[in-house]
Amino acid sequence: QNHLFRPSGVSIYLTNACTKGCLHCVTRAISTPSKKELGITDWKMILQKLRKEGVITLTITGGEPLLKEGLFDLLSFADALKFSCSLLTDYDGLEKKHLNLLRHLKYFSGIQVSLDGAQAKTHDFLRGPGSFSRAIKRLILLKNSGVPYTISTTVHKKNIAELKDISKIYHQFGATSLYLNPLAPFGRGENIKEYVLSDQELRELAQTYVHLIQSEGINPGNEYWQMIASETELDASFHPLKETPDAISLGTFNVAINAFGICYLDSKMTALNMLPLGNILKTEFSEILN
Numbered sequence: 145q146n147h148l149f150r151p152s153g154v155s156i157y158l159t160n161a162c163t164k165g166c167l168h169c170v171t172r173a174i175s176t177p178s179k180k181e182l183g184i185t186d187w188k189m190i191l192q193k194l195r196k197e198g199v200i201t202l203t204i205t206g207g208e209p210l211l212k213e214g215l216f217d218l219l220s221f222a223d224a225l226k227f228s229c230s231l232l233t234d235y236d237g238l239e240k241k242h243l244n245l246l247r248h249l250k251y252f253s254g255i256q257v258s259l260d261g262a263q264a265k266t267h268d269f270l271r272g273p274g275s276f277s278r279a280i281k282r283l284i285l286l287k288n289s290g291v292p293y294t295i296s297t298t299v300h301k302k303n304i305a306e307l308k309d310i311s312k313i314y315h316q317f318g319a320t321s322l323y324l325n326p327l328a329p330f331g332r333g334e335n336i337k338e339y340v341l342s343d344q345e346l347r348e349l350a351q352t353y354v355h356l357i358q359s360e361g362i363n364p365g366n367e368y369w370q371m372i373a374s375e376t377e378l379d380a381s382f383h384p385l386k387e388t389p390d391a392i393s394l395g396t397f398n399v400a401i402n403a404f405g406i407c408y409l410d411s412k413m414t415a416l417n418m419l420p421l422g423n424i425l426k427t428e429f430s431e432i433l434n
Contacts, residue, residue, distance in 0.1 A: 154398065157205055157206060158187070159403050164234070166332070168300075168333040170415045180404055188221050191227070194227075195226075201230075203398075206403075216242075216245050229252055230256060233256075240289075243289045259279055283313070294319060294321045294323050299327065343386065346388065347385070353369060394409060395433075400414045405426075
């Protein structure tokens with residue numbers, strides 16, 4: 145009786161379109177969306193199915209979800225269904241009008257934006273020249289906006305030494321939480337495998353994360369890390385990130401749906417087009433999960 149028979153959350157890859165070409169993009173986002181991508185009407189039908197099956201949280205991502213026409217109509221629809229909804233975006237065109245719309249959603253849980261280095265050299269390595277300055281402009285816009293937001297850092301060999309400086313930026317711009325995520329060799333990340341953290345670096349990352357929570361007042365936005373950080377000392381064997389860059393989720397708490405309505409166990413499976421579980425527009429969600 146202490147396990148889930150339905151995932152509580154779903155990640156929706158709303159579009160494959162993005163104006164950027166990040167080196168590590170799991171979905172291999174492209175500049176022009178496919179004409180076969182689902183429209184907002186289709187997504188509303190899908191949300192109704194998910195709500196009926198007991199899903200309570202949605203993560204809206206892409207590509208770049210803010211490029212999807214009708215996004216805010218969909219977010220309002222999700223809010224009416226009482227979904228706790230978060231939005232993953234690095235849109236350079238983010239404006240106050242977008243934040244005003246999000247602030248008035250009753251159940252909206254926040255935005256996640258990327259910061260992959262404490263300086264331009266490291267952040268721009270993954271995201272292209274000029275990306276760091278544009279990321280800082282987003283943080284300035286988000287500070288005191290009334291919209292909670294998470295800074296997400298993809299950690300690799302070139303930026304692992306900057307985590308404390310990234311935490312300072314987190315405090316400077318009033319982010320709600322800081323999420324540290326090891327680089328995974330999936331999607332376009334296959335081309336930069338040499339920057340994936342070694343086993344020892346993964347152990348170091350976990351230890352550093354806990355230290356930042358304990359000593360620097362970082363909020364990880366995750367109960368697991370909060371629980372670990374509440375312990376005064378870590379066991380020498382503490383290594384929760386072991387083999388995680390290659391790990392695949394079982395879909396117990398979260399499944400992924402791509403821009404065409406096809407369900408997968410997680411984002412990595414989505415990138416590989418591995419084990420598609422079925423199209424939610426054509427098949428009931430319960431049948432897909434079973």
